Amino acid sequence: MMKGNAGEKIQERLFLSDSYLQKAEARILRKQENKVIPDKTILFSFSGGQESDSGWIGGISVSGSGLAELKGEKAIEYELEREPDFKEGDSVTIELDWEKRKKLMRLHSAAHVVSYVFQDVSGNDETIGSNVSSSKARLDYSCDHNISGPLAETEQKANAFINEGHEISIWQEEKGEGAEQIFHWKCGEWDMPCSGLHVKNTREIGRIRLKRANIGKGKERIEILLAD
Numbered sequence: 001m002m003k004g005n006a007g008e009k010i011q012e013r014l015f016l017s018d019s020y021l022q023k024a025e026a027r028i029l030r031k032q033e034n035k036v037i038p039d040k041t042i043l044f045s046f047s048g049g050q051e052s053d054s055g056w057i058g059g060i061s062v063s064g065s066g067l068a069e070l071k072g073e074k075a076i077e078y079e080l081e082r083e084p085d086f087k088e089g090d091s092v093t094i095e096l097d098w099e100k101r102k103k104l105m106r107l108h109s110a111a112h113v114v115s116y117v118f119q120d121v122s123g124n125d126e127t128i129g130s131n132v133s134s135s136k137a138r139l140d141y142s143c144d145h146n147i148s149g150p151l152a153e154t155e156q157k158a159n160a161f162i163n164e165g166h167e168i169s170i171w172q173e174e175k176g177e178g179a180e181q182i183f184h185w186k187c188g189e190w191d192m193p194c195s196g197l198h199v200k201n202t203r204e205i206g207r208i209r210l211k212r213a214n215i216g217k218g219k220e221r222i223e224i225l226l227a228d
């Protein structure tokens, strides 16, 4: 049991302790038409700018997810493509679309590396937004000039760092009774609060490509793409 939580958690989010789990057995706690709440889950639901996972519950494709309240606690509820035959109390297999998740984890870890390298190269740490999908990640900055120059250097330095194979770890901040859990992403000296999912070593990210987009006056965007 995690410190700071009173009693058992109604739903165990297995992806928080192991982001590489691709399959799990779970029991259905609640079913309302095509919406189900399992007691354990490996499927991430949109949070902190990271897109939701795709996957299957009892062989049926998940079409959406969100937080629902069950017995006074928040749990992830999944919307299935059709109403399932299984009932509350039944055991089901949850499967993850690993190809999509792998891209999400690689791009999310890459976004963190790029944000630190870009800050180092350009001096700009005025992030005003970020997002991670399975096709690209983006970092938005408050900036009144074109960032093409520092971007080329950032791409080269970020790729060199990624290729060095640095370990990435996730640690949990100790909070008082009943408080929200705060997770941190750590890689060498770099540490930032993050509730997303990550690879264990920067080498898993592979080579990345950076693109600049101008998104309006005083704003610049860095797009991060997987090059292989």
Ligand SMILES: [Zn+2]
Pocket: 048, 108, 112, 185, 193, 194, 195, 196
């Ligand atoms: Zn993050």
